[in-house]
Amino acid sequence: MDGSHVALISMELKCDGFDHFRCDRNLVLGININNMSKMLKCAGNDDIITLKAEDEADIITFMFESPDQEKVADFEMKLMDIDAEELGIPETEYEAMVTMPSSEFQRICRDLASIGDTVVIGVTKEGISFSTGGDIGKANVVCRQSSSVEKEEDQVLVNLNNPVSLTFALRYLNNFTKATSLSPTVRLSLSKDLPITVEYEIEKLGHLRFYLAPKIEEDEGLEEVGEN
Template identity: 45%
Template sequence: MSLIAELPNAGLLKKVADAMKDLCKDVNFDCSEKGIQVQSMDSSHVALVSLNLKESAFTDFKCERPASLGMNVDSLTKILKMTSPNDSLKIRHQVDSDVVGFQCEGTDDRISEFELKLMQIESEHMEIPEQHYKVIAKMPSSEFQKICRDLKEFGETLQLSGSKEGLKFQVKGDIGSGNVLLKPRESEKPEEKVSLTIHEPVNATFALRYLVNFSKAAPLCGSVTLGLGPDAPLLVQYDLESEDKGHLKYYLAPKIEE
């Protein structure tokens, strides 16, 4: 066996696959002794998805030698749909095998097994430069999702600006315009608070449909972190339930004004 990985709950991988499937069709799951990673651009090369599922997220993890498992994300979600969120999930792959095996075990002693054919996917590993964001915002992921969905009704381009006033989402379109201003707020519950760090004001525009896609990862984590810099891709980061299990990051290139 070159890979044996056991997740205590299949729900985590299901949420990850659901969060990626509208952006990436076929991806390589790169396995090493540190865990499982994915880096994939969407077809239009505007957005990058970066997943880091750390070894600590698994109850059992052995990877004897690094392997790249190419999978169709839609097919993976079909397999994971058959699992219950609290089933334990074992992922197995043998050296040079062209399938990856999934075994899920429920609390009712039901064991289901699936195999998924692997694909050869050409992909170049992208180095993501370390960014020093001028604006960092942390907010409830459900609120981010609602803002993106609400504003999508007004237009296609979102103007995002961070300043001392707060974080402002603005959209202008044919039917009118909308804007939402989020101000920092404290809360007993970390997933309800809004925190803003502004090193300098930043104003940038992005294609809103991508942000609506990114916001579909909301079930992964109660809060989401946005990183904004001048002429830099926007970072949208979710922890995988908790920070020590890893993260799912999206990067979105800004729209260049014509």
């Protein structure tokens, strides 16, 4: 979760997706993402990566092994104390769910960010719309439902219980779209006054989900719905 409690990231990697997976009991490991990124940059492109942690340990070990097993490197990283209960994600029945090409969603967010800072995402039975406005003008993009497209990953599919229209900060959505390479499609789930879920399915391994609180109209302007 980010410092302003506006955005949250959740990733699940299933045990079946690993060459070797062993977990004797449930563990909660607090990891600094920036520090882990530094550790992973020490691995070669073809290295086999193994993560190891003991019960109640204050470190996690990264082992990088070359394919020919001629080089093995161990790196230890200090863990953080994190209250896992604060990061719980309740199950939600969404009013609208849209599956669309992830590259198209990335392009729309990038293009609209050159016009305005926020985007209004609206979903109806006809499709999904993205609207923004700024000092230089306005922009509106509509992706109509297209289940008849030949390639499944190029389809725009809408599952709708009630029409939804919510406003979000484009800078967060553009950060989310950095995960585009993980999946050819992205699923957007929306409900009134609730965070949007932006989900990328990782084939045969799991999924990556981003949650972003909507902005609401107030007397002083637009503000995110979230804890301050």
